[in-house]
Amino acid sequence: MALTGTRRRRGRIIRLTLLALLVWLAAAAAPTIAAPPSAVSRALAGTARIDVYLSWPNRGTVNVHGTGWTRSCSREILGWSIVVATAGHVIDLADLEQELGDGKRADDVRVVVSYADGTELVAERDALTVDLVHDYGEVRLSSLYPRPVLPVGRPELTMPGTPLFTVACPGNIRFGLYEGCLTLLPPLPVRGAPENSWLSSIPVGPGASGAPVLDADGQVVATVVGLVNWRWGGGASIIVPLPETVKKGAF
Numbered sequence: 001m002a003l004t005g006t007r008r009r010r011g012r013i014i015r016l017t018l019l020a021l022l023v024w025l026a027a028a029a030a031p032t033i034a035a036p037p038s039a040v041s042r043a044l045a046g047t048a049r050i051d052v053y054l055s056w057p058n059r060g061t062v063n064v065h066g067t068g069w070t071r072s073c074s075r076e077i078l079g080w081s082i083v084v085a086t087a088g089h090v091i092d093l094a095d096l097e098q099e100l101g102d103g104k105r106a107d108d109v110r111v112v113v114s115y116a117d118g119t120e121l122v123a124e125r126d127a128l129t130v131d132l133v134h135d136y137g138e139v140r141l142s143s144l145y146p147r148p149v150l151p152v153g154r155p156e157l158t159m160p161g162t163p164l165f166t167v168a169c170p171g172n173i174r175f176g177l178y179e180g181c182l183t184l185l186p187p188l189p190v191r192g193a194p195e196n197s198w199l200s201s202i203p204v205g206p207g208a209s210g211a212p213v214l215d216a217d218g219q220v221v222a223t224v225v226g227l228v229n230w231r232w233g234g235g236a237s238i239i240v241p242l243p244e245t246v247k248k249g250a251f
Helices: 002-029 037-046 093-100
Strands: 047-056 060-076 079-087 108-115 120-123 128-131 136-143 163-168 176-184 198-200 212-214 220-229 235-241
Touching (some): 037 047, 047 079, 060 136, 060 163, 108 136, 163 220
Antiparallel strands (some): 047 060, 163 212, 176 198, 212 220, 220 235
16 A cells, blocks of 8 residues: 555656646747847837727718837927827728728828827828838827837848737737747738738737837837738738838938
């Protein structure tokens, strides 16, 4: 009986040891954000949710949303001038009016830019600029207070395998943190993808369009514009490197 009890204890010890080893291996294999905490905090502070509201007399108000990031912040006489970058299709009013309003111009357009700290800034139709070639857009806003700006990196140095992360607002999630890596440079096997698009393994969903894609130093190198799912079960996010005009601050 004593021998049987000893064997049982040994078996239990072995099982617990194996369980502990599996837990350790799972923790070691779990994804971690490669960027330092300061870069992640800055990304969270500089990312915004973008809600576009379009109103028609016979349809009421329709809301679509995406994500954006603060590209610049400059002093004005009575406050600060803020530029928030996003994907062009998020604020492409002509396309939204065609799709949601049967081509009729909306009577009222309001763009609400919301930050994680609760700050909300509002822009109207004439404050939007879109570059459809690169699926890139900007919203110009005024603020009583400055906003943290996300630095622009060097997309040309980003190679397959480079760790990347983003802060995005897909669906009902507000300011989620996601990571992956660059998986493919152009040409892409994706019909209709913007010119010079990349593929990445960053998981995204509807509402993440316009989110900043940052390198391990917390510098923005690209913008999320969409996702693709293949019939064999694989999926990827479509991201577009920042246009040259943005890197030069001339957009």
